[in-house]
Amino acid sequence: MSLQDAGMPVTDLGIQRGYGIFDFLRVSGNIPLYLDDHLDRFFQSAGFMRLPVKLSRSELSSVIGRLIRENNLPVSGIRMLLTGGESADGYQIHEPNLAVVQQVIPAPGEQWLNKGSQLVSYPFQRQLPHVKTTDYLMAIWLQPWLKENQADDVLYYQEGIVTECPRANIFMVTDDHKLVTPRRNMLKGVTRKQIMGLAGACDLDVEERDIHLSEMSGAKEVFITSSTKRIIPVSRLDDHIFPAALDSSISHRLWAALRAHEMTYIETRS
Amino acid sequence: MSLQDAGMPVTDLGIQRGYGIFDFLRVSGNIPLYLDDHLDRFFQSAGFMRLPVKLSRSELSSVIGRLIRENNLPVSGIRMLLTGGESADGYQIHEPNLAVVQQVIPAPGEQWLNKGSQLVSYPFQRQLPHVKTTDYLMAIWLQPWLKENQADDVLYYQEGIVTECPRANIFMVTDDHKLVTPRRNMLKGVTRKQIMGLAGACDLDVEERDIHLSEMSGAKEVFITSSTKRIIPVSRLDDHIFPAALDSSISHRLWAALRAHEMTYIETRS
Numbered sequence: 001m002s003l004q005d006a007g008m009p010v011t012d013l014g015i016q017r018g019y020g021i022f023d024f025l026r027v028s029g030n031i032p033l034y035l036d037d038h039l040d041r042f043f044q045s046a047g048f049m050r051l052p053v054k055l056s057r058s059e060l061s062s063v064i065g066r067l068i069r070e071n072n073l074p075v076s077g078i079r080m081l082l083t084g085g086e087s088a089d090g091y092q093i094h095e096p097n098l099a100v101v102q103q104v105i106p107a108p109g110e111q112w113l114n115k116g117s118q119l120v121s122y123p124f125q126r127q128l129p130h131v132k133t134t135d136y137l138m139a140i141w142l143q144p145w146l147k148e149n150q151a152d153d154v155l156y157y158q159e160g161i162v163t164e165c166p167r168a169n170i171f172m173v174t175d176d177h178k179l180v181t182p183r184r185n186m187l188k189g190v191t192r193k194q195i196m197g198l199a200g201a202c203d204l205d206v207e208e209r210d211i212h213l214s215e216m217s218g219a220k221e222v223f224i225t226s227s228t229k230r231i232i233p234v235s236r237l238d239d240h241i242f243p244a245a246l247d248s249s250i251s252h253r254l255w256a257a258l259r260a261h262e263m264t265y266i267e268t269r270s
Numbered sequence: 271m272s273l274q275d276a277g278m279p280v281t282d283l284g285i286q287r288g289y290g291i292f293d294f295l296r297v298s299g300n301i302p303l304y305l306d307d308h309l310d311r312f313f314q315s316a317g318f319m320r321l322p323v324k325l326s327r328s329e330l331s332s333v334i335g336r337l338i339r340e341n342n343l344p345v346s347g348i349r350m351l352l353t354g355g356e357s358a359d360g361y362q363i364h365e366p367n368l369a370v371v372q373q374v375i376p377a378p379g380e381q382w383l384n385k386g387s388q389l390v391s392y393p394f395q396r397q398l399p400h401v402k403t404t405d406y407l408m409a410i411w412l413q414p415w416l417k418e419n420q421a422d423d424v425l426y427y428q429e430g431i432v433t434e435c436p437r438a439n440i441f442m443v444t445d446d447h448k449l450v451t452p453r454r455n456m457l458k459g460v461t462r463k464q465i466m467g468l469a470g471a472c473d474l475d476v477e478e479r480d481i482h483l484s485e486m487s488g489a490k491e492v493f494i495t496s497s498t499k500r501i502i503p504v505s506r507l508d509d510h511i512f513p514a515a516l517d518s519s520i521s522h523r524l525w526a527a528l529r530a531h532e533m534t535y536i537e538t539r540s
Contacts, residue, residue, distance in 0.1 A: 261397070
């Protein structure tokens with residue numbers, strides 16, 4: 001059915017109690033990118049939240065394949081959504097509802113890569129942060145505040161330690177040529193994993209460790225990563241302005257390496 | 271329409287991003303109890319979350335009146351639910367969806383008053399705690415852990431300070447005859463307000479202040495309050511067993527005072 005017609009009962013725990021998980025993957029050339037990683041995480045999220053998935057992994061994979069064939073939206077996104085389901089007492093998980101939807105999204109062009117993203121930091125820790133829950137309450141609530149601050153996104157930190165943006169992971173490149181990224185209290189993105197794998201090709205050692213917010217302004221480069229945007233250099237964090245990311249920057253080189261990796265992924269599966 | 275048929279689009283921010291607020295009130299003798307307090311809080315929650323309500327206060331009140339007349343469920347509950355609505359980019363609030371539903375719920379009998387409730391404490395702070403959001407992620411997630419601990423409900427605390435149960439406020443009666451209840455980082459319940467107003471009739475001074483978790487075991491009585499249950503004495507908190515609440519207890523006397531107050535409320539509006 002069309003996305004506009006897809007509905008869920010108001011008694012679903014996903015609506016009444018905000019109890020749900022999801023995953024979102026990008027489709028390019030009608031190939032679902034890094035499908036295995038997204039399915040891994042989807043089933044991990046479901047398991048941790050004690051939500052049984054009524055489809056097996058291969059059945060869910062087939063549904064995604066069928067959506068792609070029937071919709072023929074070569075550049076798009078697919079969302080798998082699993083909610084607590086209808087509940088007699090509005091509190092106990094009974095039978096989860098699963099929805100798989102596909103929609104057109106823009107390809108991650110070089111626009112953001114050149115423009116960069118302006119971040120503001122905010123002290124907040126997501127609950128169950130290693131699970132991809134539907135809890136974006138704070139992220140949505142902060143939208144007007146972001147606008148007031150002429151920012152594109154928020155960077156969460158807690159007790160001085162940086163964790164993540166609501167829909168992206170963060171990296172910094174240090175003077176001694178290390179690629180550093182937070183190691184805990186956040187969601188480990190699929191693109192984050194790819195970037196860590198590609199860092200070696202840019203002669204970077206990767207370090208997963210706690211990063212203090214005050215460290216970030218001393219970084220050579222800072223960038224965020226996500227499945228829909230690949231890499232976006234951070235041009236501003238609070239009051240600190242980073243130099244524009246040049247073509248020779250790590251951000252640009254990793255962006256190109258990631259795009260090449262995607263092309264290979266697509267070609268070997270077409 | 272019937273509750274089973276009421277639905278929301280999967281693209282609603284309430285489902286996709288857990289962005290929603292609600293309020294729930296009890297109906298007794300076809301009278302919506304403390305309607306003004308619930309409407310106050312509903313509009314406050316909506317305002318804080320920047321969700322415009324498409325009905326005015328008097329229109330919403332009329333809808334509730336019509337539901338009560340048409341459904342004729344004298345002992346029931348009414349839920350007003352307001353979600354972020356359908357969103358083009360899945361992130362920006364566009365036009366909120368409002369649903370008002372009525373369903374049968376049991377009257378708050380003396381069963382729980384006599385049985386009491388067993389609580390276990392858990393270190394957690396709800397986000398935007400003074401708003402009645404649909405975020406019950408942690409509460410639902412903890413359900414199996416509650417069962418393992420033979421507990422009925424969880425008591426949240428943060429940095430040693432007690433805040434609330436997911437759907438109830440907490441009170442303790444001290445040796446020097448004070449009724450003490452948390453003052454911050456939690457939702458201020460409608461029943462909590464009534465209880466504070468009725469405390470004088472039981473010769474109790476009320477104190478709103480931080481309560482350390484370790485203080486609770488020294489209390490003469492501990493009880494929780496909610497719109498659906500009125501008052502439930504706490505019979506156990508973690509390893510500490512409280513003496514059974516007798517008919518002469520503060521819990522029982524306040525329960526009776528609250529029921530009498532409700533009766534007057536109903537009689538003056540019938």
